[in-house]
Amino acid sequence: MQVLSWITCAKRLITSSELRHALAVELDTSELDEENLPETGDIVSVCAGLVTVDEESGIIRLIHHTTQEYFARTWTSWFSNALTYITKTCVTYLLFDAFQTGFCPTDGEFEARLQLNPL
Numbered sequence: 001m002q003v004l005s006w007i008t009c010a011k012r013l014i015t016s017s018e019l020r021h022a023l024a025v026e027l028d029t030s031e032l033d034e035e036n037l038p039e040t041g042d043i044v045s046v047c048a049g050l051v052t053v054d055e056e057s058g059i060i061r062l063i064h065h066t067t068q069e070y071f072a073r074t075w076t077s078w079f080s081n082a083l084t085y086i087t088k089t090c091v092t093y094l095l096f097d098a099f100q101t102g103f104c105p106t107d108g109e110f111e112a113r114l115q116l117n118p119l
Contacts, residue, residue: 005079021119
């Protein structure tokens, strides 16, 4: 349900790497536990054929546009707390120790941080 809520309710398309990190976040922690990162294949598998990963872009999405349309219409009944959950996850992530140094002064440092922290 968490996977489907992220895919349905996120304000933009998300990559499997971003979703893996989102699912690994534990609220009220100060860093990501790498052991919590689910494998992309497991994410797809537990969704029983409803999601797929575009191999070229890495975007994880619902398998068919009609599935997306259905969840877009009915998300409040399926994922009533999704927006709160997504918000808490993102805020927790941004409060991780890895971001305590503030903004990255160079593009190289930004790219390096982005590689380590995709969400």
